[in-house]
Amino acid sequence: ADGFRTLDEIKEDGTINIGVFSDKNPFGYVDENGDYQGYDVYFANRLGEDLGVDINFVSTEAANRIEYLQTGKVDVILANFTVTPERAEEVDFALPYMNVALGVISPDSNVIDSLDNWNPDDQMIVISGTTAETYLTQNYPDIPLQKYDSYATAKNALENGNGVAWANDNTEVIAFAKQNEGYTVGIPSLGSADTIAPAVTKGNDTLLDWINEEIQTLGEENFFHADYEATLLDTYGADYEDELVVEGGVTSADAEADSEAESETVADETEAESETAAETEAVAETESETAA
Amino acid sequence: MNWEFIMKYLPLYEKAAVLTVRIGLMGVVIAIIVGLICAAIQYYKVPVLKHIVGIYIELSRNTPLLVQLFFIYYGLPKVGIRTQADVCGVIGLAFLGGSYMAEAFRSGLEAIEPIQAESAMSLGMNRYQMMRYVILPQAMSISVPAFMANVIFLLKETSVFSAISLMDLMFTAKDLIGLYYKTTESLFLLVVFYLIILLPISILGSILERRLRYAGFGA
Amino acid sequence: MPDLGLEVLLKGKNMMRLIGGLGIALKISLISVVVSIPLGILLGALMTWKNPITKAILRLYLEFIRIMPQMVLLFLVYFGSTRAFGWDLSGETASIIVFILWGTAEMSDLVRGALSSIPKHQYESSEALGLSKVQTYLYIIIPQTLRRLIPLSINLITRMIKTTSLILMIGVVEVLKVAQQIIEANRMASPNAAFGIYLAVFLLYFLACWPISMLAKYLEKRWK
Amino acid sequence: MAEELLKIEHLTKKFEDNMILDDVSLTVHRGEVIVVVGPSGCGKSTMLRCINALEPIQGGTIEIDGQQISQKSKNLTELRQKVGMVFQSYELFPHLTVLNNILLAPTKVQKREKEEVKKEAMELLDRVGLKEKADSFPRQLSGGQKQRVAIVRALCMHPEILLFDEVTAALDPEMVREVLDVMLQLAQQGKTMVIVTHEMQFARAIADRVIFLEGGKIVEDADPDTFFDHPQTERAKQFLNVFTFENVKHKTAEEN
Amino acid sequence: MAEELLKIEHLTKKFEDNMILDDVSLTVHRGEVIVVVGPSGCGKSTMLRCINALEPIQGGTIEIDGQQISQKSKNLTELRQKVGMVFQSYELFPHLTVLNNILLAPTKVQKREKEEVKKEAMELLDRVGLKEKADSFPRQLSGGQKQRVAIVRALCMHPEILLFDEVTAALDPEMVREVLDVMLQLAQQGKTMVIVTHEMQFARAIADRVIFLEGGKIVEDADPDTFFDHPQTERAKQFLNVFTFENVKHKTAEEN
Numbered sequence A: 001a002d003g004f005r006t007l008d009e010i011k012e013d014g015t016i017n018i019g020v021f022s023d024k025n026p027f028g029y030v031d032e033n034g035d036y037q038g039y040d041v042y043f044a045n046r047l048g049e050d051l052g053v054d055i056n057f058v059s060t061e062a063a064n065r066i067e068y069l070q071t072g073k074v075d076v077i078l079a080n081f082t083v084t085p086e087r088a089e090e091v092d093f094a095l096p097y098m099n100v101a102l103g104v105i106s107p108d109s110n111v112i113d114s115l116d117n118w119n120p121d122d123q124m125i126v127i128s129g130t131t132a133e134t135y136l137t138q139n140y141p142d143i144p145l146q147k148y149d150s151y152a153t154a155k156n157a158l159e160n161g162n163g164v165a166w167a168n169d170n171t172e173v174i175a176f177a178k179q180n181e182g183y184t185v186g187i188p189s190l191g192s193a194d195t196i197a198p199a200v201t202k203g204n205d206t207l208l209d210w211i212n213e214e215i216q217t218l219g220e221e222n223f224f225h226a227d228y229e230a231t232l233l234d235t236y237g238a239d240y241e242d243e244l245v246v247e248g249g250v251t252s253a254d255a256e257a258d259s260e261a262e263s264e265t266v267a268d269e270t271e272a273e274s275e276t277a278a279e280t281e282a283v284a285e286t287e288s289e290t291a292a
Numbered sequence B: 001m002n003w004e005f006i007m008k009y010l011p012l013y014e015k016a017a018v019l020t021v022r023i024g025l026m027g028v029v030i031a032i033i034v035g036l037i038c039a040a041i042q043y044y045k046v047p048v049l050k051h052i053v054g055i056y057i058e059l060s061r062n063t064p065l066l067v068q069l070f071f072i073y074y075g076l077p078k079v080g081i082r083t084q085a086d087v088c089g090v091i092g093l094a095f096l097g098g099s100y101m102a103e104a105f106r107s108g109l110e111a112i113e114p115i116q117a118e119s120a121m122s123l124g125m126n127r128y129q130m131m132r133y134v135i136l137p138q139a140m141s142i143s144v145p146a147f148m149a150n151v152i153f154l155l156k157e158t159s160v161f162s163a164i165s166l167m168d169l170m171f172t173a174k175d176l177i178g179l180y181y182k183t184t185e186s187l188f189l190l191v192v193f194y195l196i197i198l199l200p201i202s203i204l205g206s207i208l209e210r211r212l213r214y215a216g217f218g219a
Numbered sequence C: 001m002p003d004l005g006l007e008v009l010l011k012g013k014n015m016m017r018l019i020g021g022l023g024i025a026l027k028i029s030l031i032s033v034v035v036s037i038p039l040g041i042l043l044g045a046l047m048t049w050k051n052p053i054t055k056a057i058l059r060l061y062l063e064f065i066r067i068m069p070q071m072v073l074l075f076l077v078y079f080g081s082t083r084a085f086g087w088d089l090s091g092e093t094a095s096i097i098v099f100i101l102w103g104t105a106e107m108s109d110l111v112r113g114a115l116s117s118i119p120k121h122q123y124e125s126s127e128a129l130g131l132s133k134v135q136t137y138l139y140i141i142i143p144q145t146l147r148r149l150i151p152l153s154i155n156l157i158t159r160m161i162k163t164t165s166l167i168l169m170i171g172v173v174e175v176l177k178v179a180q181q182i183i184e185a186n187r188m189a190s191p192n193a194a195f196g197i198y199l200a201v202f203l204l205y206f207l208a209c210w211p212i213s214m215l216a217k218y219l220e221k222r223w224k
Numbered sequence D, E: 001m002a003e004e005l006l007k008i009e010h011l012t013k014k015f016e017d018n019m020i021l022d023d024v025s026l027t028v029h030r031g032e033v034i035v036v037v038g039p040s041g042c043g044k045s046t047m048l049r050c051i052n053a054l055e056p057i058q059g060g061t062i063e064i065d066g067q068q069i070s071q072k073s074k075n076l077t078e079l080r081q082k083v084g085m086v087f088q089s090y091e092l093f094p095h096l097t098v099l100n101n102i103l104l105a106p107t108k109v110q111k112r113e114k115e116e117v118k119k120e121a122m123e124l125l126d127r128v129g130l131k132e133k134a135d136s137f138p139r140q141l142s143g144g145q146k147q148r149v150a151i152v153r154a155l156c157m158h159p160e161i162l163l164f165d166e167v168t169a170a171l172d173p174e175m176v177r178e179v180l181d182v183m184l185q186l187a188q189q190g191k192t193m194v195i196v197t198h199e200m201q202f203a204r205a206i207a208d209r210v211i212f213l214e215g216g217k218i219v220e221d222a223d224p225d226t227f228f229d230h231p232q233t234e235r236a237k238q239f240l241n242v243f244t245f246e247n248v249k250h251k252t253a254e255e256n
């Protein structure tokens, strides 16, 4: 095949390779016993179970994810992968299973709540290959970025004061603020409201279709709510549950517009934004100049 | 191969190359100073200090630069010692390179037969004159091959700076792969730039080495 | 005294995981060295061939490998070659390939050096005793070359172990990556763990490499 | 006259275009001791190396025991076994013990019984005073001891003829003596030898014939008394002069 | 009798617990040539090195020109300039040309005019036959040439006394002769010298007095004729025996 394995080939082999983060608590990380844990991993485990194969977790970095799919090093990426049009040209996204936007976190001592009038001496921490990096590079080319290639190093850099703030998925920065004292999410929502979805190698339709069906089926048992309660509740509390979770591949916007689940997931996002924003205060109104 | 992409991001690589060379050379220069001091301490067998130097050399030579950098950049701030990424890079390179340079200089000094010092002394030279006119000029030229090898080694090692967010060549390539998914082009530029930086030094090194080995003094 | 990561280190299987990560580094270096030695000997011998084309190709290969940073080689093989040839390469396999390529280049140079350091009169006195060419190599030259080679190849192992720290960059979960995972999993409980964990990694590498380089030094002195 | 053991005829040897040995002819009979002397670079070492086919030759023939030897000889290793050679520099194999240095060639080349060779080796070592060094490594020996082992190693192959190339040049006087004494012993036992040396007193004492080589040519070939007391050529006289000194001290004493 | 230039009294020297020089006393007068002989390891080199304060001493005194010299002497570098020393191995500075090897100490240590020293150096080089080698580097010279340069280098410092430690031990016979001839010249010019050598004929020719050292003690101290023809001690007789050979060839000749 063209650098990927079809559904049948995976089943035959008995093992599926799933790329996840290993240092992004609480979405994908490794506990002290060496076991993978987190929201993404919970889902991945279920995929393996329903496929009837063993799972081989592959630890990825943000910047590697596309590369891993394109060179067939993994079958699926379940590493908090935000859906963007640029990425959709390189890989195939399945139905979404989480909502996300960008957020900026900074220490209480110097809260950054706007990106305008940026002090050129200050550096913004980002992780290489994330939507935050792409967004800031395109929309705020004058902000000096300090780039790291893993979550662990980026978080360390924030703690150590190597940059004034850290821009990333808001889910991630909110979690960080909740887990660590002394940090504030000064800008809770930046750019477009996006979704997070599994991705497969471009053209791997058999696997893509199966995952889409699976997500829809799982919606019937409210699987992702259960996932949230098992992995994210400790961090976010109950308040964020409806806001973050996308059940059955249907975003709230989709539900309202009653649109088709099989359609290109990216297409409908802009319509979704007002809806999402209205529902919460934490994920605030998104700016209108979205990347899409 | 997408030449448009290559031309577009060429300037980015140029900037990164400048940073690689700048930090690399700063590291090398400090490493030379550290190396000279350590070699002198070992050569003169300064009590206490020589043991400290010995421990430093073993620690530095038997651990990877990346781990040294991680410890300095991410670990030390936890006990209140903070450094900027570029400073950290230079420190790391100097910490690593210092021991390599020390070994190069020391073996240069030790390669000189004691009879050289003795004949200098029996000609009435004092310690300073002996060092200045007899020992150092010889030790330096004996150290040249090892020294050049170390310079190349240290410049190569700068490739790990990307891990502490320094925008060096390696970092730029990684970043462009992550941003635009143009793996082939990014890696092509990376190889080309490293060749541009390292090839001349390597050639210079082998010329110097050949001169010293086959011709010696008076070539 | 704030917690600097010692507790975290002792929690669960954390220590064992770090050591396991080091085990992977050791495994990769050992496999690479074991393969590199015969390949290097072969290449070192090929280098003495008169054929100018073989020579030019080998030189090009050796120079390229020795000039490129190992990290670049890792990226070239792991990402570049999978793109170019469409094969599926795990990070571990890619590292072994790179280390073998690199180790072979280094080894062939060591072999060349060791062979040329055997004085000519060793060949001659062996021949004068009536030993055939094969016997001369078998009983006189190879044993002496190996003696010079063994400490140097042991040294190569430590250099490889140190270089394995880079393979986290191509997604192999080794010591540093395990360290990051531990720090991350315990960010809440022990925010300063980075110090202790990275220090532990530093010491682990030292403990792995130091005895080996001591052994190399000892053998070198003994067999001088 | 005893049988002809070594017969060199019209030997020429060049390095590139330099004529190193120029039409050299020499016959050595069984039991004879030949000493070759001459200034540095005159070709003494080269001559010995040609006899052992360590160098290719450009003209002439070399016969050992009636068989021609050259680098192309089919039975080269067999012929070489008839010639024992000891070099100037300590050419023992550093990775083998003294005993294994000696045993290597007899057991591997001549395929002799290890025990038998060992017995012989120990006897020979005993005779040169090195029995207790059998299990030492070469680096644990002094220069003189190494050379005596090298001689034993050559002897143990039962060669027909022994070649010695300045075997004492790198030694202290007392060590020189140890080694020369062994060679004197061998001469007394009637071994056939060709010896290159700069020790003139020793040469005189041991030689049946002295060959004076200069510029790649044999300039004199005489019995030792004739050569040392009445050298025939001007060159030989000059050469021998190097080894004699005229007193200078009386002059200085007068000046005082 | 000429003035006392070097006066060693009750010198003792140990390496750790080994007594190397044991109560050695020796007086050298201006213009005298002393040759020191003795078996290897008897302490000859060590004695010379003590005279130049290259080794710390454990007892006794060494006086040069009336001034005591030791490693603690305040004016050590000045005293060392009165002593010229030439070693066995090539101790020329390999990174300097022959001329610069010679000029270094006179210009840097004695701060003399470069031109004046250069003129003198060229004259001396001429006298040892090496004028045209002035701009060569040491590695371009033969062993004998190197040693002659080393002698010139020492001479150019105008030392009161010259020490030679087996300066020909590593040389070929003809080179040995070149160097010894230079030393004979110096003796004729009345230079004060202490010479360690294994060349017995040369020793006899050049010495005013021969010192026989054994086990760190001076065993004999006599004029050369007495020492070589009628050694007083058993040890000296044994030592001299090393240099004489009895003919063996007649025996072999008979056997033939």
Ligand SMILES: Nc1ncnc2c1ncn2[C@@H]1O[C@H](COP(=O)(O)OP(=O)(O)OP(=O)(O)O)[C@@H](O)[C@H]1O
Pocket: D015, D020, D038, D039, D040, D041, D042, D043, D044, D045, D046, D047, D166, E172
């Ligand atoms: N491999 C070689 N290539 C070129 N020339 C050589 C080689 N070996 C020896 N020669 C030259 O051949 C000549 C004779 O050398 P040889 O070693 O036989 O002299 P020798 O009489 O043994 O001198 P010595 O007394 O110094 O040992 C010398 O001029 C030397 O330079």
Ligand SMILES: Nc1ncnc2c1ncn2[C@@H]1O[C@H](COP(=O)(O)OP(=O)(O)OP(=O)(O)O)[C@@H](O)[C@H]1O
Pocket: D172, E015, E020, E038, E039, E040, E041, E042, E043, E044, E045, E046, E047
């Ligand atoms: N640096 C040293 N440390 C310990 N022992 C030494 C040292 N230098 C010399 N010796 C010992 O001192 C003794 C005298 O040595 P020295 O070199 O003076 O002898 P020598 O008479 O010059 O011998 P040779 O004729 O071999 O040159 C020897 O037994 C030697 O082993």
Ligand SMILES: [Mg+2]
Pocket: D044, D045, D046, D165, D166
């Ligand atoms: Mg010779």
Ligand SMILES: [Mg+2]
Pocket: E044, E045, E046, E165, E166
């Ligand atoms: Mg001595």
